[in-house]
Amino acid sequence: MFLVPCVARSVFYRHAAPMGTTAKDEMNKFWAKNSKLNRPMSPHLTIYKWSVPMVMSITFRGTGVGLSGAISAFALAALVLPESYPYYLDLIHSLSIGPYLIGLAKFGLALPVSFHTYNGIRHLCWDLGKGFRIPEVYRTGYTVIGLSIITSLALAYL
Amino acid sequence: MAAIVRLGSVCRRGVKPLFYQSTLLARPLVVPHKYQEQPYQLTAKIHASQALYAGSGSKAASLHWTAERVLSILLLAMGPAAYFNPCPAIDYSLAAALTLHGHWGIGQVLTDYVHGDTKIKLANAGLFLLSTVTFAGLCYFNYNDVGICKAIALLWSK
Numbered sequence: 001m002f003l004v005p006c007v008a009r010s011v012f013y014r015h016a017a018p019m020g021t022t023a024k025d026e027m028n029k030f031w032a033k034n035s036k037l038n039r040p041m042s043p044h045l046t047i048y049k050w051s052v053p054m055v056m057s058i059t060f061r062g063t064g065v066g067l068s069g070a071i072s073a074f075a076l077a078a079l080v081l082p083e084s085y086p087y088y089l090d091l092i093h094s095l096s097i098g099p100y101l102i103g104l105a106k107f108g109l110a111l112p113v114s115f116h117t118y119n120g121i122r123h124l125c126w127d128l129g130k131g132f133r134i135p136e137v138y139r140t141g142y143t144v145i146g147l148s149i150i151t152s153l154a155l156a157y158l
Numbered sequence: 159m160a161a162i163v164r165l166g167s168v169c170r171r172g173v174k175p176l177f178y179q180s181t182l183l184a185r186p187l188v189v190p191h192k193y194q195e196q197p198y199q200l201t202a203k204i205h206a207s208q209a210l211y212a213g214s215g216s217k218a219a220s221l222h223w224t225a226e227r228v229l230s231i232l233l234l235a236m237g238p239a240a241y242f243n244p245c246p247a248i249d250y251s252l253a254a255a256l257t258l259h260g261h262w263g264i265g266q267v268l269t270d271y272v273h274g275d276t277k278i279k280l281a282n283a284g285l286f287l288l289s290t291v292t293f294a295g296l297c298y299f300n301y302n303d304v305g306i307c308k309a310i311a312l313l314w315s316k
Contacts, residue, residue: 022215031273065267068260072288075295078303085303089312102316117237120230127227158314 056141060119063112107156114155115148226262233259244307252306253296261289 021029048054081088097105122140125131131140233255240248264285272281300306 020215023219028273028275035274061267064260064263068264071256071260071296072292075292075299077295078299079291079295085299085309086312089316093316106314106316117234121234124227124230155314 052141053137056119056144060116060123063116067112067116103156106158107152110152110155111148114151115144118144118147118151222262229255229259229262240307240310244305244311246300246305249300249305249307250297253293253300257289257293257296260292261285264288 078085122131122144125140131137236248236252236255240252265282268278268281268285272278296306299309303309304312
C-alpha cells in the first residue's frame, strides 16, 4: 500500500483498502507483535476512574462466570455423589440452621441470578440500539440494581 | 482574504476536506446540516472499495452473535415457563439452554482474556470438556433424580 501522489484523490482511496484480513487475524497479529517485543501493558484498571456502569459491567461478567461455575459444580456433584438430591437436602435441613441464615442464603443465591437476568435484559436493549445516552445508561443501571435487590428480597421471603 | 476562501471551501465541500488542507486560517464554521451529507458520501465510497478488496468474509461470527441473543431471550422465557409448568420437557430444555448459554458466555470471556494460539486452543478445549460434563450431569440429574424444576422448588421450600 503506497502513498500515490494525490493527483487522483479517488484512486488513493481505492488502493487504501487493505488485503482481506479478519478482525480476529488483526487482533492476533497485534498481540503476537507486542508480546514478541516484550512490551509492558499500559496501565488501565489502576488509573481509570471507576464508575457505576463500569462496576455493573464487570459484576455482570462476574455473576455470569460464577453462576456458570455453580451450575457446572452442581452437575459434577450429581454425577459423582452416591446419594440422591433429597437425601443431601435433608442432610442440610438436619443441621438446624436458623431462619435468618436460611433467608440470607436464599438472598445470596437469588441476588446474582436476578442481577444477571435484569442486566441481561439491559444488554439486550442495547443490542436493539436503545438506551446508549449516558443519562439513560445510569438510569437503567440504577433500575437494574434496585430491581435486583427487591426481587432477591422478595424471593428470600418466599 | 484567505480566510474567506477557506470558509468558502467549507460551504462547498463540507468540513472534512478542510482538515486535509495545510493552511487553516479560519476556524471551521458550524456546518449547516445539508453539507454534512458529503463526509458520509466519502465514507461510503471507502467502504464500497473495501468490499471489492476484502477477502470473502464469512458470516459465522455475525450469526453466532445473533444466536447468542436468541438463546438469551429463549432462556428468559423459560423462567416463567418452568415456574408455571414444571415438567421433564422443561427440565431438559433448561439443561440444554443453561449449558449452551454458559458455554458461549465463558467462550467470550476466554476470547477477551486469553491470547496466543496454543493458550486459546487449550482454553477452548477445556471449556468444551467442562460444558459437555455439565450437560451430561444435568441430564443425568433430570433422568435419575428429581429434575431441575423440582430441585429448585425443594430447595426453596426449606
